[in-house]
Amino acid sequence: MPGRRTATGKNASLLLIKRNKVLYLFILPAFLYFLIFSYVPMYGVQIAFKDFVASKGFSGSPWATPLLKHFYTFFSSVNFWGILGNTLKLSLYYIAASFPAAVILALMINEVKNVHFKKAVQNITYLPYFVSTVVLVGMINLFFSYNGLANNIGALFGAEPQMFLMKDSLFDDLYVWSGVWQATGYNAVVFIAALAGVSPDLHEAATIDGATRFQRIIHINIPAIMPTIIIMLIMTLGGVMNLSFEKVLLMQTDSNTAVSEVISTYVYKLGIQKAQYSLSTAVGLFNNAINLILLVAVNKISSKLSETSLW
Template sequence: MMKLTLKASTNSLKASTVEMKGVNKKSRVKRIFESYELYLFLLPAIIYFIVFQYVPMYGVLIAFKDFTPSLGILGSPWVGFENFTRFFDSYQFWDLIKNSLGLSIFQLIIGFPMPIIIALLLNQMIHEKYKRFVQTVIYAPHFISIVVLAGMVFVFFSDKGLINSVVTLFGGKAITFMSEPSWFKPLYIGSGVWQETGWACIVYLAALAGVSPEIHEAATMDGANKWQRILHVDIPAIMPTAIILLILSVGNLMNLGFEKAYLMQTPLNQPAAEIIPTYVYKVGLQQAEYSFGAAVGLFNSVVNLILLFIVNKTAKKFSGSGLW
């Protein structure tokens, strides 16, 4: 009797669960139709990603083929992982990995904390006019194009540029910034920090603006100074935003800016300036080795994807915040 009662209650529970799922599904569909205007706003973004992000994935097939333009993607013969093996066996493989990872990691270590520091400092400014002036000045470099920025780097740091003119004026010896491979990394990272720090801190300023003034007032009443309020109020407030942006940054760790690296390359600094994106451009387009270039680019994307999953899982484990 007890078994029959237990079985009946189990069946009843399953039926109610199925019924609840059906109700939830209907209510979800109903809510979508009731708010269809809001979902229409998503339509342009969905179309954009389908046309420009998902449809081009079809072209990844050439990484596994000996692509010939006259035969097309489907007509070209399959070669499997031959292009990947060729890249892994190349004498440039480890140099490219070292240059790309080294540049990316240093850029992340130096460039990622800077917007947070600037946002915290700006948030503590009392004089509004001076604060807006500083914000305008540090935002402005973001709107300079990469071509102009590379030109500015050459104007300032070339053998007869502004920096060397000042150095020689005071009796020093001119420094070959654009010829020494060891100077490429500092110039690349420094110019990137100068250009993007002000723009990147907007997100953190928005997060800090959401902190209730009452929390700061309560902390002040408890005897907290500015540093303690930054440490215990402001930083925890922007931490979820910082974690999400860190995950996205690590997910694009290998996607260095091709344009600036290519424009800043010279024949003498190329051993340190050659990275995977510039190598793909030179081999895949300039030398018309489309399959090999696609294979190198696909390898780069897979590494980024793996890093994204690892960092997201690690962030969720230690902080509870993640992309999914």
């Protein structure tokens, strides 16, 4: 209407905030959490570009010369390719084993018709997620030690006792498959929720047309949850360099260090044990930079191939 002033730009935003102030109050704790624990600590990233001295603090410590000195130190170290290779190998192995397992478990649970049995299976597969990392590694040590369950079962069939925990070749398998056992039920929850939104009418129509259960899974269920699968895969690949630091460190021994030393444990040893704060920060920053590049790249590829992406 002529002569009436409409709220635009900044006024419109303020009006929207005022109108939904209760909703903004709800998200305030989460906003403060990420601000305090995720964004404020980013101020310390400058340590990677300085010769940091704890007594001088952030501002008093001199800048490194050259500026990327600590990155060069890491890239030129004899451990660089071994640590990077261990990190990528272990992470990609875990993703290749755990991600399909969660999707398959969700599809299997979705096909169970008995409601009580369905809930029981879902609860049983979900429970291992609540086992702490320390307890899980303790279980691995008990099962695969020289006098453990694995050797006792092998002895029943005449097998000789094995030192499983001392073998480099078994470290990756123990790490990955214990993680699959622990996290598959938890990771499947998202896919189970997505499957709950599939229309029963599609299955009824397919059944009338003579489709088998397997055909309905392949042609109805999987396409229906494919956007969810892609989004979860993008987020998973975006954290490919982030392994479970506690689990790797607890499973690490002098005999398997060659295959178990990853970036997260290397940063811990440099920063906490050797007090090389600048170098450890540089290594950690490199690790996160790789994750960011992978996240953007995978998201870009996904948006072009499937039209499904995070942004």
